[in-house]
Amino acid sequence: MTKADLVEAVYHRLDGFSKKESADIVESIFETMKETLSRGDKIKISGFGNFEVKHKNKRPGRNPQTGEQIIITERRVLKFKPSQVLKNALNV
Amino acid sequence: MTKSQLIEAVVANGGYPRKAVEVAVNAMFDEMVDAMKRSERIEIRGFGNFTVRPYKAYTGRNPKTGTKVEVDAKLMPRFKVGKDLKERINNG
Numbered sequence: 001m002t003k004a005d006l007v008e009a010v011y012h013r014l015d016g017f018s019k020k021e022s023a024d025i026v027e028s029i030f031e032t033m034k035e036t037l038s039r040g041d042k043i044k045i046s047g048f049g050n051f052e053v054k055h056k057n058k059r060p061g062r063n064p065q066t067g068e069q070i071i072i073t074e075r076r077v078l079k080f081k082p083s084q085v086l087k088n089a090l091n092v
Numbered sequence: 093m094t095k096s097q098l099i100e101a102v103v104a105n106g107g108y109p110r111k112a113v114e115v116a117v118n119a120m121f122d123e124m125v126d127a128m129k130r131s132e133r134i135e136i137r138g139f140g141n142f143t144v145r146p147y148k149a150y151t152g153r154n155p156k157t158g159t160k161v162e163v164d165a166k167l168m169p170r171f172k173v174g175k176d177l178k179e180r181i182n183n184g
Contacts, residue, residue, distance in 0.1 A: 080171030
């Protein structure tokens with residue numbers, strides 16, 4: 001499934017909006033989510049899951065190919081925690 | 093940010109009526125849940141990919157009491173953040 005399939009689904013559920021407008025709305029939803037997460041804010045979608053930005057401290061690591069020791073720099077990463085409702089839906 | 097706050101933010105960003113944005117957000121997440129129920133991979137360019145992975149059964153332990161618990165095989169959703177979003181989050 002790609003964004004095009006989501007646009008299709010949205011287009012079928014909306015009344016009086018063109019395919020182009022549906023695509024625009026879907027784009028706007030993802031862009032808004034990206035902006036929110038880039039600010040470090042969390043997004044909670046009930047029945048789906050939570051997207052959370054986690055801060056990771058720097059830590060020693062290794063290049064698995066060469067075995068060379070390196071420092072993994074501190075960074076912010078995105079974590080998705082699926083909701084219990086979604087997990088249950090996948091295991092019926 | 094909750095789903096209703098996401099809807100508000102998209103309305104503020106894009107100028108589409110709230111009702112339409114609400115229908116679109118719900119259609120989008122419903123569609124993604126349906127795809128995951130079919131164990132279908134979801135690819136959203138610039139955002140990330142969702143996959144459904146099978147996990148084997150194992151014998152776990154209740155960490156409080158130490159009693160053995162049989163954990164059944166299950167399907168779990170996984171999210172891998174897209175390159176674009178990963179960079180935006182880390183540099184934001």
